[in-house]
Amino acid sequence: MSTSQYDIVVIGSGPAGATTARVAAEQGLRALLVDKRQELGAPVQCSGAVSRHALEEVGIQPADEFIHEAIYGFGIYDQDGSETIIDYRQLKPDEYGQGANKKPLGYVVDRRRFDRCLMTMAERAGVEVWLKTEGLGYVVNSSGSCTVQLRHFNKEISVEAKVLVGADGLQSQVGKWAGLHTHIKLTELASCLQFVVDQVETDGLLEIITGHEWAPGGYAWVFPKGYGYAEIGLGVIRTMTKENAQWHLDQFIQHSFFKTRFKNSRILEIQGGGVPLAAPLRTQYSDNLILVGDAARHVNPITGGGIHTALSGGRIAGQFLAKLIREGVAPTKENLAGYQEQWLEELGNKMWQLYKEKCQIFKTKNLKRRDAMLYQTMSSYFSPHSEYKKI
Amino acid sequence: MPKKEPVIFFIGWNACINCGACVAVCPQKAGFISPFDTIAVNTPCDIACMVCEDICPVSTITHEPAPKPA
Ligand SMILES: Cc1cc2nc3c(=O)[nH]c(=O)nc-3n(C[C@H](O)[C@H](O)[C@H](O)COP(=O)(O)OP(=O)(O)OC[C@H]3O[C@@H](n4cnc5c(N)ncnc54)[C@H](O)[C@@H]3O)c2cc1C
Ligand code: SF4
Numbered sequence: 512m513s514t515s516q517y518d519i520v521v522i523g524s525g526p527a528g529a530t531t532a533r534v535a536a537e538q539g540l541r542a543l544l545v546d547k548r549q550e551l552g553a554p555v556q557c558s559g560a561v562s563r564h565a566l567e568e569v570g571i572q573p574a575d576e577f578i579h580e581a582i583y584g585f586g587i588y589d590q591d592g593s594e595t596i597i598d599y600r601q602l603k604p605d606e607y608g609q610g611a612n613k614k615p616l617g618y619v620v621d622r623r624r625f626d627r628c629l630m631t632m633a634e635r636a637g638v639e640v641w642l643k644t645e646g647l648g649y650v651v652n653s654s655g656s657c658t659v660q661l662r663h664f665n666k667e668i669s670v671e672a673k674v675l676v677g678a679d680g681l682q683s684q685v686g687k688w689a690g691l692h693t694h695i696k697l698t699e700l701a702s703c704l705q706f707v708v709d710q711v712e713t714d715g716l717l718e719i720i721t722g723h724e725w726a727p728g729g730y731a732w733v734f735p736k737g738y739g740y741a742e743i744g745l746g747v748i749r750t751m752t753k754e755n756a757q758w759h760l761d762q763f764i765q766h767s768f769f770k771t772r773f774k775n776s777r778i779l780e781i782q783g784g785g786v787p788l789a790a791p792l793r794t795q796y797s798d799n800l801i802l803v804g805d806a807a808r809h810v811n812p813i814t815g816g817g818i819h820t821a822l823s824g825g826r827i828a829g830q831f832l833a834k835l836i837r838e839g840v841a842p843t844k845e846n847l848a849g850y851q852e853q854w855l856e857e858l859g860n861k862m863w864q865l866y867k868e869k870c871q872i873f874k875t876k877n878l879k880r881r882d883a884m885l886y887q888t889m890s891s892y893f894s895p896h897s898e899y900k901k902i
Numbered sequence: 903m904p905k906k907e908p909v910i911f912f913i914g915w916n917a918c919i920n921c922g923a924c925v926a927v928c929p930q931k932a933g934f935i936s937p938f939d940t941i942a943v944n945t946p947c948d949i950a951c952m953v954c955e956d957i958c959p960v961s962t963i964t965h966e967p968a969p970k971p972a
Pocket of ligand 1: 551682784
């Protein structure tokens with residue numbers, strides 16, 4: 512048993528947790544960041560697409576260490592292959608491209624290297640980081656702090672903190688410890704599978720293929736992955752199909768309008784996961800506790816993208832906690848509610864709007880009409896005029 | 903509705919891709935997890951909603967009735 516004291520203990524060193532801890536430490540808090548894995552980001556459960564803006568907003572320099580490939584736009588397809596190409600190299604040629612003084616719109620990152628880099632940034636900002644450390648539970652103390660139980664290389668350790676941050680991803684247990692309503696319905700969790708492949712050409716665009724035939728309830732994607740590799744994947748809502756994601760991915764590769772393009776593809780890696788196409792948690796805080804990132808369901812319910820929202824959520828959480836603790840405010844449920852208010856104002860209210868749009872699409876019974884709505888929404892979502900383009 | 907009979911889950915580890923989707927969708931209380939980050943495999947589940955089996959992208963979760971207490 513140890514009685515180390517921290518301002519905050521963060522469980523989970525993904526984009527959300529590492530950013531929360533770093534921002535808090537930069538503002539003077541004593542932070543402990545733990546992750547149960549031995550290598551962050553592995554096994555990979557993500558395609559790694561993230562905008563440049565999302566990185567810069569939280570002070571992350573795009574670096575070769577984690578970038579697989581630069582992205583310059585989007586290709587959105589309907590079920591039969593009609594396309595909307597949004598290529599910023601053509602839309603804004605002075606700004607976007609490979610030449611001098613030009614920049615990419617975003618990147619496909621390697622989550623193993625990316626998460627490691629974010630952890631390093633936190634470390635260098637003064638955060639204490641422990642890998643192979645699993646969060647087991649927490650209790651609120653009468654003194655106003657909380658005790659967090661951890662297991663580190665088989666040793667049980669207790670640490671004391673003013674606030675526990677649950678950044679433990681979609682499989683979050685921390686929210687359950689506090690009795691928060693974290694359960695996600697089968698109708699709102701996309702079952703995803705992706706292959707990293709060789710011999711599929713790409714052109715600096717994130718390609719998104721809509722249509723019930725290929726990915727009921729979700730969509731399929733083809734992302735450039737660097738070194739001439741690509742990522743082919745899809746997510747399905749299992750209440751909308753009898754078959755699993757693996758079956759749908761095989762169908763997509765062998766029978767879609769891209770079948771000739773995929774003909775010689777060779778599988779190099781197999782990855783998957785769950786993507787919530789759901790609303791953010793209604794309550795993301797409790798006594799001495801807040802949730803951030805996937806754990807709070809800070810995920811874009813239309814695209815399923817969660818790296819940007821995890822990073823931004825981490826920044827908001829880190830800043831909020833630094834101020835609260837510096838000012839000596841007690842971390843009670845009532846006082847931590849301000850974190851969620853801040854988050855809603857900066858990000859969350861737009862995510863609620865997106866959720867309503869998503870529901871509108873998927874409650875449409877007529878399949879043809881639903882497919883058309885999804886194609887239209889995706890196409891306008893990524894357009895330069897989209898009000899959501901920064902989420 | 904009659905209460906469901908408790909079940910024990912089995913994971914075909916050869917096909918499991920460690921994606922964590924089964925844990926994400928599971929309505930059980932905290933800690934219903936195996937050391938390999940899947941749903942628990944040696945603890946009876948009394949909810950038996952089977953959504954973990956549905957969400958699994960490679961359909962590698964199966965179940966049997968939990969042994970009755972002696
Ligand atoms: C197939 C797939 C493709 C995706 N593609 C994209 C994409 O292209 N772009 C995008 O923006 N988003 C994508 N996402 C979503 C994105 O991966 C997540 O939203 C993002 O990783 C959330 O970050 P996070 O920090 O909240 O959680 P995570 O990245 O999940 O990190 C959580 C961390 O907590 C640790 N942890 C969990 N429990 C404990 C515990 N008890 N004790 C200690 N540590 C613990 C885990 O080991 C993990 O390191 C994709 C998701 C999937 C499944
Ligand atoms: S959902 Fe299936 S593949 Fe994913 S971790 Fe669970 S058992 Fe393994």
